[in-house]
Amino acid sequence: MDVVFYVSGKKVVEESFASLSEKIYEALVKVYPNKAVEDFEIQRKAATVSFVGTGLDVDIVPVIENPDKEGYGWQFDRFDGSKTETCAPCQIKFVKDRKDLDPDFRTLVRLAKRWRTNVECPLKSFHIELIMAHVLEVNGKDGSLEKRFRDFLLYIAESGLQEFITFPENSTVPAFTDPVVILDPVCDTNNVTSRITEDERKEIVRLADESWATANFASTGGDFDLWKELFGRAFKVEDAA
Structure with a gap:
């Protein structure tokens, strides 16, 4: 936070x-x-x-x-x-606009943050919101919560977080040498993930890859206990509502 x-x-x-x-x-x-x-x-x-x-x-x-x-x-x-x-107020407005566009955005972000905390993934809350916003932009808002959460994990696993993530609000994309680049949607010169190290990038990708496999198996097999591996033992179906 x-x-x-x-x-x-x-x-x-x-x-x-x-x-x-x-x-x-x-x-x-x-x-x-x-x-x-x-x-x-x-x-x-x-x-x-x-x-x-x-x-x-x-x-x-x-x-x-x-x-x-x-x-x-x-x-x-x-x-x-x-x-x-x-610009913190501008960043808040950016996230609010995505929540207004997609009724499930808030729930998906909440699930991703709970996953982050449970598996001890070194992503900040704003990083998660921006990655989720990027996945929304690429994939749209169709599909179940389960599928869309898996898509969030799959994007991280497949991209390795080595793609530059930008948004329609950005006008220019400067050159960065940081291991992970997610452009601040309200300030083109600010890479909000500049503090993530290469080792942390690899760890985030590893956790996302393993978690996607668990989530995929949980969805196809209907094994609720597997979801608890991702979100914690106290997780209930209502928590995702």
Whole structure:
């Protein structure tokens, strides 16, 4: 889960990942005074807060607000210091438009996120939403939930996540060297999967391939227990409704 913090009144040329991280760190300590310092882990573009009781990890993403472009701002890369333009409200609208277009989109994303959590797949929520949106664009919205979830897994397994994923909203496609490229639909220069390593890409593909085989067997054999292997022992049919 990502939470974007917009920092206003700051100049992007005067800030860095370190300075923003320090501001966010200080804010987190004030907001969560009872949490141990070790619970806050600075990552490449975010600070992660781990809630031990629920097992929930929240990525706190600091963004310097662009006063001339509503909703837009810049986030910094921890390693190379580069700035990436982003627009969280625009990304939310993109996903909402897909939900409005496809009544099952929300359910499919929920299933995919539950699968991700159960098998410990290193995909972020927004990655899943964009992959699902791409599969919707390619395959359409026909078919059962079971088939369409299998199609989501099959796309990852067959493509190896080595295809550039773009959307009609994108006007240009820059060159990227990252192992996985999913273009931000609201900002052509932002690869939202830039933090995924090559080893993680291979792991995601392996998990999707194995899970597709399980899901395919569960669908043809009607074995409900196999679905629990994908979604967890507590999964019920109503959870997919």
